[in-house]
Amino acid sequence: MFSKNDKASIRQVEILLILDLFSTSVLFFPRSAAEFANQDAWIIVILSTLLAFVYGYLVTEIAMRFPGDTFVEFSSKILSKPIGIILSSLLAIKLCFSISLELRVFGELTKQVLLPRTPIEIIIASMLLICSYMVRKGYECRARLGEILIFIMFIPLIIILIFVIPDTDFSNLMPVFTTPIPKMLEGMYFMAFTYTPVELLLMVAPLVNNPKKLRRVSFTAIGAVGVMSTILVIITIGVLGSIGTKQQIWPVMTLMQVIEIPGAFIERQDALMMIFWILSVFSFISAGLYFISLIITRLIKAREQRFLVLPLVPVLYFISLIPNNIVETLEWTKLIRNYFRILFILPIPLILLIIARVRKLGEPIEKK
């Protein structure tokens, strides 16, 4: 039975995907949603989740066609080798940038909330080293750790959210449907970028013991994250109001500072929120690091993945230190998001899928 456990189980992949999806955005998610639609932000979140289901469908459709291959292999099978290599390297570079920027944001926030006197370099470097330690242990270990982390992260978060509910003023959400539809659609389009980690499923198929169920994975994960973020947005706007939400860089952190848990021994819940944030950033960065090293391993056809991890650490470290401050980092993030992120969840899977269908490559998925 356990000889099969060299690969992650479907449930484990699901958990990992939830962790990756939820971590990237949670702290400023309500702010960007509120910027588009004020008190209607939660509608945007729901709409963007619906759009994410489309991403999930596309990505898993192509991944399930090639259950033994990662993106590196099937893209070169479909679109000839040179284009495949270019696309894979592009994906690796994209991942490098997005996790480096995430790392920078994380470092800034940790410095601001927890360690005001510690240089940000140390925070970033230590996080990178721990992630590379994780990545060196392999995908199964990451999957196993995910099963533990999800409890450590979500149970406190849910408890805190329950305590916030009495402070929530639902009249802040009124009136509904005031945003014009084009603005709404624009918001939906941009908010759906938070679901870009779904693209990691492009590479996960050979690591899973039952790749035929990947669609279920993507849908459950997107659904769960969608519900969580909708609740979070509703509560944040309910407590802070839509204008208050827009003014904060990290509205969720502010939310945590505002609330008071009756009888709690710890006075500042925002630090508790930081625990959640640190753990989720850890899981996101180790995911990114893992898949970058996986892409490179597959590209150069190396036998061992572990040795590629440490050389990546300084690269990511320097990329994360390029922006001068947090605002610039967020600008960069936006830049990459607008011109880069969409590629791998919508156009590329679509093109690959169409060509694969036309050329009749891969295993067709039997319809139920």
Next chain:
Amino acid sequence: MSKIKKWFGNKLYNKKREDVFHDAENKITIPLSKNLNENIENLEMLFKDCGDFVRRKFPIGKNKNVNMFIAYIDLMTDRQIIEGSLLEQLMIQVRQVPPSIDEIKTSLFDFIRDGGITTADIKEEDTLDAAALAILSGDTALFIDGYAKVIIVATKGWPGRGVQEPDSEIVIRGPKEGFSEALRINTVLIRRRIRDTKLKVKQLQIGIRSRTDIALMYIEDIVRPDILKDLEERLNRFEIDGILDSGYIEHLIEDDWKTPFPQIQSTQRPDKAAAAILEGRIVIIVDTTPFVLLVPSTLNSFFQSAEDYYQRWTIMSFTRVIRYIAAFFAAAIPGFYLALTDYHPSMIPTPLTMAIAASREVVPFPSVVEVVLMELAFELLREAGTRLPGPIGSTIGIVGGIIIGQAAVEAKIVSPVVVIIVAVTAISSFAIPDNSLTVGLRLVKYLIIISSATLGLYGFLLGSLIVLIHLVSLKSFNIPYMSPYVSSGINEYEDLKDSIFRLPIFMMRRRPIFARPNERIRLRIDKKRMSRRALCFLKMIRLLLDK
């Protein structure tokens, strides 16, 4: 393998000594001779300068024309058997048997073997090496003139401790028997609990010099064949001069040598070993030690004590939770304290912050030094206490309690809060049922202290992550160490029923993952006779676990 064998053979047994009587594996190469005197000479030479070697040559038959020779090691044997079943028979009874001994001289060996010795456990050997090994193991060797064979009579019986109550793993309710140093007593203690011919006792000898007996006990059709095969391979992959405790075996066959966490459980309790066998695990019994090994082991199994299953499930579930919290405290409390007081005093309620600050005002050291100092003092105290005999041991407690507890605070070397922290850590570490796990957590504690002291709460999390990553990467005989928490869906969540909670026995119907996949059912209950409420509860649990 043969290469390794050669290399080890040379290392362990130095051939250069020009010892022509032993081969590279320390086996005696001299053949048995038909001539009794030659055999005696050889034995005398082998056992030269062995003061505990007892031998006697005596004639047999009316004319006393055939000689015999017995040899054994003093006090390793049961004298009654030697005297009553062997010597008396041979010296008195056999001489009176008609026809006279001369007539059956040609089949004398068979005659003695079949009718001369009144004890059941005898066997024939035809090498001197086997004979010498038998003598050294406490058996008696009987040589007969004219035969190149030897009769080995099982006369093992050395002074032992007998079956006593184990001094670790004490229970309030449950059997009080503990394993002993003698292998045979230990196998009996398990056999008495499982009367099944499928309970196998596979014996082998390890140790080129010590020739220690080792028994693998398992139920043939429950144990997983891959694990059994793996274990046997691992036992064969080394050669060692001597095994003095099961610890040697444990550390030679474990998966990861770098970890502070134990990967193989050891126990002194036969009921625990029997339970493990019934779960499909393999018990390794090593002669000369009361600690038997249970493989494979998961982190969860170190939190299970034998008593968990004898007391009511409600209270034992509560105790389990307490144990897990204790393990967390034992590893994390000092680090957490440092992270909070040094970096995030604002997280603690203001009155408490003030109290801590006030008590720390007079202390000259930074709080890291203070905590490490006190932790080390406690380690010293513990180390001193364990090695000392009982009466002096209690003095240590008093000295430690007064000097380190009270006087250090009054002398303003440490603050009282730190004393409390260290005490909570210590008590928590004693609340974990398995000592080897406690030892591992003691080391982890220092890692977390260092990381928290350098990076505050962030460092605390990083330290905990390192430990967690390490834990999930461990495996014991190909079973994830953190199972059942990390092996989702495997065995239909049955293992979770005996993890952080211990659910009622009637719910634990399937064996854990240690067992062979098609032999998982361990309990069948007539559903008609179960109360409806219990059935309903069972369904609820199943629903919850299936999310």
